[in-house]
Amino acid sequence: MLAFSKLTKSQASYLFSFGIVFIIYLISYIISPFTSNDTPFYTLIGRSILQDHVLPYKYIFDHKPFFSFVLYGVWDALMPIKTGMFTLLALCCAAGAATVASSIWKTNRFLVFFILITTGAAFKMLSGNTGVLQIFFQILVLYLLQYPSFLRIILSGVITAFAVNINYLTAECLSLPIIFLLYHNKKIIFNIFFFIFGVFSGLFILFSPYLYSDPLALIEYFQQQKQFLAAYSPSFTTRLFTVIKLFCYVLFFIPVLYVWVQQNIFQKQERIDPNSILLGLWFVSGLIASCISGYPFEYYYILWFFPITIMIAQIIKKPEKNFKWFFMPIAILTLFSVVDSTINNIIKYRNIHAIDYVKMASLTKGGSVLNIRALQTHFYMADLKNFDPYLFKEHIDIAFGSRAAAHYMHDLEQKPLSVLLPYQGCEIGAVEATVCHYLHENYQKIYEVKIVKLSGKIDHFSFELYKRKSGA
Structure with a gap:
């Protein structure tokens, strides 16, 4: 207390401001x-x-x-x-x-x-x-x-x-x-x-x-x-x-x-x-x-x-x-x-709370989810079951390089229950055309979240969730 009593008003003001x-x-x-x-x-x-x-x-x-x-x-x-x-x-x-x-x-x-x-x-x-x-x-x-x-x-x-x-x-x-x-x-x-x-x-x-x-x-x-x-x-x-x-x-x-x-x-x-x-x-x-x-x-x-x-x-x-x-x-x-x-x-707090993870967990209940370049943290928040060991959004591209699309196609042919994509991943070219074609033929979109940054760009927390069509 003695040390604080020696502070000038200006110093005390700076200290208080930094404290806040x-x-x-x-x-x-x-x-x-x-x-x-x-x-x-x-x-x-x-x-x-x-x-x-x-x-x-x-x-x-x-x-x-x-x-x-x-x-x-x-x-x-x-x-x-x-x-x-x-x-x-x-x-x-x-x-x-x-x-x-x-x-x-x-x-x-x-x-x-x-x-x-x-x-x-x-x-x-x-x-x-x-x-x-x-x-x-x-x-x-x-x-x-x-x-x-x-x-x-x-x-x-x-x-x-x-x-x-x-x-x-x-x-x-x-x-x-x-x-x-x-x-x-x-x-x-x-x-x-x-x-x-x-x-x-x-x-x-x-x-x-x-x-x-x-x-x-x-x-x-x-x-x-x-x-x-x-x-x-x-x-x-x-x-x-x-x-x-x-x-x-x-x-x-x-x-x-x-x-x-x-x-x-x-x-x-x-x-x-x-x-x-x-x-x-x-x-x-x-x-x-x-x-x-x-x-x-x-x-x-x-x-x-x-x-x-x-x-x-x-x-x-x-x-x-x-x-x-x-x-x-x-x-x-x-x-x-x-x-x-x-x-x-x-900002990250806002993004996380813009997503209904309870709903996401309910929609995917009972099956595994294939992640195609979406943010991997969704699996933690919604407690999703992972389909492919390479869950981190960039890992398949790092591990397989030009063969990434072929790897995703191999995964899709194993018929995972659900697939997670970046928001409008097919429209903006974030996901290969062959993968998107198969996805649209055999899966339907059941949930999506669009989060926009102050700059107007789409935040990487945004995603699309697809579920396999019955009989597909």
Whole structure:
């Protein structure tokens, strides 16, 4: 209270205004069943694992590793209320990561948490995507390796195996910090041996359901990933754009990075704090991992953003002379991102609630639904049964390329009960003519939703639902 009493009227007014904006920002996440189109998709696969005991990718395919689906499936099973549950997951992971980080770098855990969920708006932190899961598991690994013992090193290896199987980028993101910690402590050979033992133990635990049920299915699991990722590889233009976008984001943090390096790396003392070296290496690894991804998805940038939040918290403990000017770019990024995220969340909330998912579930009850380039989140919201393992709207095009139409025709010949298309997909050429001809001959439209953006364009939440004609 004493600190607030020292604020000028102008400062208090700015603080109050930001407080209101922040509350609206938080509410915009909490009121929605999801804000990222990925999280409900992962949850569908997680449900099939936990409820139906179907291992990936016998029901729905995705190129993400196995453990990510398990986590979303478990979280879905634990949460009695689905609205806002992915944001709650993000808040829990961010709070846990901030708490563990504070014990390593002696920072204010609330400050790290607050920076994560506010400035983190630029990287869709509260959407609950895999980026926020990764940082929680990564910080656990670094914490365990701080004071290595037989059990801690093995456990860190187990958690590393789990973390890599949330997203393969974690391997790169943890590489430099783990190498530093294993070599920095005594008994290097001992450390490396038991860490590798822990990694293989973690992999064995994780994939034991495959080994128990069908070892050949495990081979197929990796073959499907390999084949899809070969087709999913980004073009040079996309990779270049990813690097440029990353560089633009990093520019906002250059003043803080400069101050942190001056305070912790180039300081005038005989020995640099090993934890400062660790934090710097973690940041560099995160940058490299974000570039390796090849795609400019914001949640990948969380991998290097989390180390920066710790750096910011450290600087605030011992502020520089021109303290506030160093944080001005971050304040601008935070304010813009919070407002932008709020607007996008409200629009998505409107779109979701424009659809009668109860009706959709009733119309498709008792049969499977083939998705032809419509938004996959409809399957989550209406609890639809999927027909083709490639449910994500772009996956069949990625996996089959020019043969996508032939694949859809093969599916239609198996007579799925219902088919989901983008709104006016046949009229605008989003669906091939051969597919449309067969569809119109054998199916009838039973429900459609048209959602128009402010620009006048059709929103991708719009769709058409067809049901097979009796006797067709």
